[in-house]
Amino acid sequence: xxxxxxxxxxxxxxxxxxxxxxxxxxxxxxxxxxxxxxxxxxxxxxxxxxxxxxxxxxxxxxxxxxxxxxxxxxxxxxxxxxxxxxxxxxxxxxxxxxxxxxxxxxxxxxxxxxxxxxxxxxxxxxxxxxxxxxxxxxxxxxxxxxxxxxxxxxxxxxxxxxxxxxxxxxxxxxxxxxxxxxxxxxxxxxxxxxxxxxxxxxxxxxxxxxxxxxxxxxxxxxxxxxxxxxxxxxxxxxxxxxxxxxxxxxxxxxxxxxxxxxxxxxxxxxxxxxxxxxxxxxxxxxxxxxxxxxxxxxxxxxxxxxxxxxxxxxxxxxxxxxxxxxxxxxxxxxxxxxxxxxxxxxxxxxxxxxxxxxxxxxxxxxxxxxxxxxxxxxxxxxxxxxxxxxxxxxxxxxxxxxxxxxxxxxxxxxxxxxxxxxxxxxxxxxxxx
Amino acid sequence: xxxxxxxxxxxxxxxxxxxxxxxxxxxxxxxxxxxxxxxxxxxxxxxxxxxxxxxxxxxxxxxxxxxxxxxxxxxxxxxxxxxxxxxxxxxxxxxxxxxxxxxxxxxxxxxxxxxxxxxxxxxxxxxxxxxxxxxxxxxxxxxxxxxxxxxxxxxxxxxxxxxxxxxxxxxxxxxxxxxxxxxxxxx
Numbered sequence: 001x002x003x004x005x006x007x008x009x010x011x012x013x014x015x016x017x018x019x020x021x022x023x024x025x026x027x028x029x030x031x032x033x034x035x036x037x038x039x040x041x042x043x044x045x046x047x048x049x050x051x052x053x054x055x056x057x058x059x060x061x062x063x064x065x066x067x068x069x070x071x072x073x074x075x076x077x078x079x080x081x082x083x084x085x086x087x088x089x090x091x092x093x094x095x096x097x098x099x100x101x102x103x104x105x106x107x108x109x110x111x112x113x114x115x116x117x118x119x120x121x122x123x124x125x126x127x128x129x130x131x132x133x134x135x136x137x138x139x140x141x142x143x144x145x146x147x148x149x150x151x152x153x154x155x156x157x158x159x160x161x162x163x164x165x166x167x168x169x170x171x172x173x174x175x176x177x178x179x180x181x182x183x184x185x186x187x188x189x190x191x192x193x194x195x196x197x198x199x200x201x202x203x204x205x206x207x208x209x210x211x212x213x214x215x216x217x218x219x220x221x222x223x224x225x226x227x228x229x230x231x232x233x234x235x236x237x238x239x240x241x242x243x244x245x246x247x248x249x250x251x252x253x254x255x256x257x258x259x260x261x262x263x264x265x266x267x268x269x270x271x272x273x274x275x276x277x278x279x280x281x282x283x284x285x286x287x288x289x290x291x292x293x294x295x296x297x298x299x300x301x302x303x304x305x306x307x308x309x310x311x312x313x314x315x316x317x318x319x320x321x322x323x324x325x326x327x328x329x330x331x332x333x334x335x336x337x338x339x340x341x342x343x344x345x346x347x348x349x350x351x352x353x354x355x356x357x358x359x360x361x362x363x364x365x366x367x368x369x370x371x372x373x374x375x376x377x378x379x380x381x382x383x384x385x386x387x388x389x390x391x392x393x394x395x396x397x398x399x400x401x402x403x404x405x406x407x408x409x410x411x412x413x414x415x416x417x418x419x420x421x422x423x424x425x426x427x428x429x430x431x432x433x
Numbered sequence: 434x435x436x437x438x439x440x441x442x443x444x445x446x447x448x449x450x451x452x453x454x455x456x457x458x459x460x461x462x463x464x465x466x467x468x469x470x471x472x473x474x475x476x477x478x479x480x481x482x483x484x485x486x487x488x489x490x491x492x493x494x495x496x497x498x499x500x501x502x503x504x505x506x507x508x509x510x511x512x513x514x515x516x517x518x519x520x521x522x523x524x525x526x527x528x529x530x531x532x533x534x535x536x537x538x539x540x541x542x543x544x545x546x547x548x549x550x551x552x553x554x555x556x557x558x559x560x561x562x563x564x565x566x567x568x569x570x571x572x573x574x575x576x577x578x579x580x581x582x583x584x585x586x587x588x589x590x591x592x593x594x595x596x597x598x599x600x601x602x603x604x605x606x607x608x609x610x611x612x613x614x615x616x617x618x619x620x
Binding site for chain 2 (some may be wrong): 037038040041044045048049069074076077080083126127128129131143144145146147148150151193194197198227282373374375377395397398399404
């Protein structure tokens with residue numbers, strides 16, 4: 001029987017020769033990830049249901065990465081990190097990235113690939129909706145709640161329905177100034193915020209080999225913004241080069257069968273895409289950046305699992321090199337590795353950090369989720385009033401980055417940087433000679 | 434478990450995301466700690482824009498006078514935070530009737546047993562207004578609004594109904610013998 005990539009991975013994980021969309025199957029989890037926001041609740045359910053002395057199904061398969069509310073004075077946030085730390089100690093978890101010491105990494109969705117936890121062919125669950133990011137590595141990855149996560153902690157298994165797949169064929173190459181973020185915003189704008197609900201979004205086409213792993217992560221990251229269960233891209237030489245640098249563990253590369261069944265097929269010529277923005281207050285409210293030049297901005301924000309990777313900062317730095325920002329510009333590297341790279345990566349012989357400093361950006365904040373989802377009142381970059389912010393993050397629902405009176409406009413790092421320079425929504429191609 | 438839920442309805446529109454259901458700054462509260470569970474209830478739907486004149490949980494109260502939430506499309510989109518169905522349940526809501534649900538929210542309703550997520554083919558958020566009295570019959574899969582003299586059909590919940598009746602995934606698994614009660618387990 002012909003299967004999609006998602007079906008093949010889930011067939012393996014359920015120990016069956018084949019599965020098809022709609023089947024309910026128990027699958028074995030290869031990785032369970034949780035963090036400071038959902039970890040304490042998950043741990044609470046685990047201890048209540050399996051007993052105070054219960055052991056997790058496999059300590060090596062649990063990744064505990066505090067990242068949401070780290071650099072704050074809020075007592076409950078700090079308590080929640082302590083709960084994670086105590087659990088990691090009691091359970092002898094080898095993959096706990098502790099904000100209190102040099103093991104700290106930062107945002108879970110960049111930590112997982114950077115620390116070698118993303119391996120093709122595996123099944124990953126995480127208590128975070130953007131866990132779909134990791135489908136970029138040819139694995140099945142999806143977000144779950146605390147109760148399901150506690151069940152996995154105790155048993156290593158979860159009952160799931162096999163999703164039907166929608167195929168997105170990405171052909172050609174992106175023109176200068178157009179980024180992976182523009183691809184996924186365009187798709188969400190076309191199919192809507194519930195256009196892929198319960199579905200797998202599989203990205204394929206001759207444009208994929210030209211996309212870096214970070215580009216692919218940006219695309220899969222926002223599959224949830226169309227309601228998808230998972231986003232996925234088959235592993236290729238680019239994937240394997242990244243994974244082999246980060247882990248020595250074995251993995252299996254799967255690909256969709258030629259006769260696999262898809263609910264729908266959507267084709268995109270990447271060469272014809274333009275820089276876009278998602279206007280308030282929905283990620284599917286997508287317009288060309290060039291058509292929104294009247295929109296004045298108060299702040300620019302570059303960060304998060306979607307837009308806080310080194311490639312995101314490099315793209316922004318190319319535009320900011322030799323120019324000045326007109327509005328407050330916040331930079332939050334997703335992980336410690338990215339924060340270090342801001343000093344070591346260069347554009348025209350200058351470090352990114354020097355370029356950002358000369359351009360008048362605020363000094364980069366320490367790595368965490370920061371203001372992407374508002375957070376405690378003292379969160380760096382949080383929108384505390386009626387500000388309008390253009391951001392490389394993933395959601396612009398009312399109040400997402402703080403105050404209900406604020407407005408968030410989603411865009412690529414290039415578009416955010418160009419807009420920071422002018423103080424209004426700006427098509428970055430205007431600044432690319 | 435009673436098969437009928439009676440009470441006032443609270444009406445919201447399309448794409449009510451989890452930040453509107455429970456704003457992110459309240460995610461510091463851990464649902465498994467009883468006093469923090471109750472606090473989550475007091476903040477339920479506090480992220481709705483000010484264009485919603487009625488508050489789901491009135492100022493100074495910790496629970497909601499509304500038992501049934503009526504919504505448009507894609508209710509519960511966004512984050513995987515289980516705090517979302519928990520806050521609605523902790524506030525006293527028993528069911529959400531919507532044109533469609535986001536996947537993780539729907540699953541979290543069942544896993545926690547906090548709320549019945551019920552699909553309806555009718556766009557009820559155009560027909561109904563906040564404060565109306567309604568009666569939800571879970572056996573007949575019907576929502577009746579006596580004030581309008583109207584009855585609406587709902588999609589059956591199937592096996593998920595019993596999981597919620599029992600109080601969520603773990604309670605259901607114990608009641609049906611799928612898993613053993615552990616020595617330390619205190620219900």
